[in-house]
Amino acid sequence: MKENGNSPGFPYIAEHIFAPIYPIIAARIIKESGIKEGICLDLGCGIASLGIAVAELSPMQIYAVDMSQEMCELSKDKAYRHGVTDRVTPVHADVHDLPFPDGYADLVVSRGSVFFWKDLPIAFVEIARVLALGGQAWIGGGFGTTELKEQIAEKMTALDPNWSNDSKKRLSPENLRTIQEAGRQTGLACHTVHDGSGFWVVISKGG
Numbered sequence: 001m002k003e004n005g006n007s008p009g010f011p012y013i014a015e016h017i018f019a020p021i022y023p024i025i026a027a028r029i030i031k032e033s034g035i036k037e038g039i040c041l042d043l044g045c046g047i048a049s050l051g052i053a054v055a056e057l058s059p060m061q062i063y064a065v066d067m068s069q070e071m072c073e074l075s076k077d078k079a080y081r082h083g084v085t086d087r088v089t090p091v092h093a094d095v096h097d098l099p100f101p102d103g104y105a106d107l108v109v110s111r112g113s114v115f116f117w118k119d120l121p122i123a124f125v126e127i128a129r130v131l132a133l134g135g136q137a138w139i140g141g142g143f144g145t146t147e148l149k150e151q152i153a154e155k156m157t158a159l160d161p162n163w164s165n166d167s168k169k170r171l172s173p174e175n176l177r178t179i180q181e182a183g184r185q186t187g188l189a190c191h192t193v194h195d196g197s198g199f200w201v202v203i204s205k206g207g
Contacts, residue, residue, distance in 0.1 A: 011074055014049050017155050022111075024144035026053035028195070029109060033136045033202075038106030041065055041130065043095050043139075044113020048075035048088060054109065055084040062088045063105075065095065095123045100130045108137035114201075115141065115170045120182035124203070128186035131205040139179065140193075140200035141171055149197040171198050 030036055040060045042051030048064035052075075055062045062084075064075045072090035079088035093099050095110075096119055108127050117123045127137045143149035156163040169175065176192070176199055183190040183201045193200040 010071075011047050013156075014047050015078075017152055018049065021142075021144035021148050021152070022049045022053040023057070024148070025111060025142060026050060026057050026109075028144075029107070029138050029200075030054065030058055032193070033107060033138070035107045035136060036060070038132070039063065039104060040107040040109060041098075041100070041105045043098075043108060043110040043127070044116070045075060045090075045110075046071055046112075047078050048090065049078070050109050050111050051075075052079055052082050052084055052088055054107075055079075055087050056082065060087070060107065063091050063100075064088055065091045065093050065098070067092070067094045096126060098126045098130050102129055103132045104130045106132050106135045108135070108139075110137075110139045112141050114139050114179060115175065120179060121185050124182040124186050128188050128203060128205065131188075131203070133205055135205045137203045138193075138200045139183070139203075140198060142195045142198035142200055144195070144197060146196040176201075 036058045038060060040054050040062050042048055042062060042064045045051055045064040045066050051062040051064045054060055066072055069092050072092045075090040079085045095117055108131060131137060143152060153164055179201050180192060183203045186203055189204040191202050193202055
């Protein structure tokens with residue numbers, strides 16, 4: 001999924017501008033969720049930057065899911081370059097119709113993709129379905145730290161003057177409420193994490 005359709009290609013942005021945020025986000029999710037083993041799905045993964053960061057910080061098996069075949073191929077290439085091809089598997093699929101059985105994933109992560117999902121309630125129902133008991137899903141658009149967000153905003157605005165306004169819309173209170181409501185409609189426990197750089201809607205499946 002692209003941060004902005006008017007920006008340079010997503011692979012370039014993820015690899016060269018957004019790269020520092022993923023290890024920080026992955027470390028926080030692992031720490032706060034307490035989930036360090038099992039299966040992790042990275043939804044709308046782009047080039048699987050977040051999923052690969054999870055793989056580098058834990059022994060989890062990662063399925064990097066994207067509806068773009070090109071992104072799946074690039075995910076495979078990046079996993080190879082990071083030495084985690086044995087634990088990162090690209091999956092060509094849509095978040096609204098995930099090809100996994102019920103209760104399959106211990107952890108679900110998705111950064112920056114949720115703003116482009118066509119039907120949030122359906123997507124969240126699918127996420128809830130594939131979550132295992134005791135599992136968590138972290139869905140949002142944080143940048144890791146306020147400092148990193150500012151650095152990225154400066155670089156992205158230089159590339160695309162509209163980026164800052166588009167980013168504010170994605171992270172707006174209205175957008176947050178819409179995503180929160182989709183999370184609550186799953187019937188699972190749902191809370192929001194603010195890290196100063198954005199938000200994460202977290203759904204938990206009690207076990």
